[in-house]
Amino acid sequence: MNKRELFAQIQEKKSFLCVGLDPVMENIPKHLLKYEDPILEFNKQLIDATKDLCVAYKPNTAFYESMGWKGWRTLTETWKYIPENIFTIADAKRGDIGNTSAMYAETFFNREKSEMGFDAVTVAPYMGEDSVGPFLNYKDKWVILLALTSNSGHKDFQVLETGGQKLYETVINTSSGWATADQLMYVVGATRAEEFKQVRKLAPDHFLLVPGVGAQGGSLADVCEYGLNDSCGLLVNSSRGIIYAGKGEDFAERAREEALKLQQEMEQILLSAELI
Numbered sequence: 001m002n003k004r005e006l007f008a009q010i011q012e013k014k015s016f017l018c019v020g021l022d023p024v025m026e027n028i029p030k031h032l033l034k035y036e037d038p039i040l041e042f043n044k045q046l047i048d049a050t051k052d053l054c055v056a057y058k059p060n061t062a063f064y065e066s067m068g069w070k071g072w073r074t075l076t077e078t079w080k081y082i083p084e085n086i087f088t089i090a091d092a093k094r095g096d097i098g099n100t101s102a103m104y105a106e107t108f109f110n111r112e113k114s115e116m117g118f119d120a121v122t123v124a125p126y127m128g129e130d131s132v133g134p135f136l137n138y139k140d141k142w143v144i145l146l147a148l149t150s151n152s153g154h155k156d157f158q159v160l161e162t163g164g165q166k167l168y169e170t171v172i173n174t175s176s177g178w179a180t181a182d183q184l185m186y187v188v189g190a191t192r193a194e195e196f197k198q199v200r201k202l203a204p205d206h207f208l209l210v211p212g213v214g215a216q217g218g219s220l221a222d223v224c225e226y227g228l229n230d231s232c233g234l235l236v237n238s239s240r241g242i243i244y245a246g247k248g249e250d251f252a253e254r255a256r257e258e259a260l261k262l263q264q265e266m267e268q269i270l271l272s273a274e275l276i
């Protein structure tokens with residue numbers, strides 16, 4: 001899905017919500033345990049309940065990888081279940097020397113080989129251009145580079161001054177020369193709302209993937225104050241706040257209610273910004 005198509009989806013659904021699919025077996029409602037793959041069933045019901053309210057799904061691969069080969073199967077089947085017109089993000093935070101990155105890229109992008117064809121993968125910038133390049137070789141796919149993350153540890157490196165600017169600013173400045181805003185997004189945490197003005201100075205046209213709303217306490221309104229651009233430019237993620245809104249048989253309805261609250265807030269924001 002290209003940038004124009006993504007914005008068209010946002011306008012049609014009046015939403016820039018990304019639902020994070022981060023399931024943990026201990027939190028799966030008990031009545032689903034009778035299924036052969038309870039987590040897949042959980043994900044399917046969540047997708048059915050939210051697919052008209054969101055424009056993206058973001059499974060974090062750690063939640064699947066931790067279950068070994070069965071987890072990879074669940075991830076693959078979850079990806080296959082997501083409707084084709086919804087943007088899919090493998091939150092895998094990969095990046096290695098070139099030939100290894102090429103294998104990571106195949107894992108998430110090469111449907112013929114791995115049976116998964118995500119639209120985007122999250123990538124760590126630390127190893128530099130040759131580690132990101134193999135992902136960018138897939139011209140119809142997206143790289144979402146970690147810039148300013150939502151966790152408290154962001155301060156250990158990302159805001160340190162290097163050559164007169166913060167490290168995350170260097171990441172954006174340098175990497176924006178590697179690909180256009182049609183192929184590159186940045187992760188910027190909702191908990192870093194005070195930095196969005198600066199991020200937008202450096203990356204005016206890029207989409208930003210924004211985790212940290214919901215369980216981590218970030219504010220959608222604060223993010224949007226400076227985060228929006230003329231293509232919306234934001235995919236705002238909530239995982240636990242949506243998928244664990246309810247713990248019983250009505251978990252999917254409760255998840256829908258939480259997703260709806262965010263979608264309705266997003267609709268008002270898009271209207272105020274005259275983007276719909």
Ligand SMILES: O=c1ccn([C@@H]2O[C@H](COP(=O)(O)O)[C@@H](O)[C@H]2O)c(=O)[nH]1
Nearest residue numbers: 060149150189211214215216238239240
């Ligand atoms: O800076 C970052 C980068 C990634 N994440 C991931 O997003 C979700 C957030 O989940 P919540 O339950 O909504 O807190 C999760 O997969 C993180 O690993 C992030 O939070 N911050």
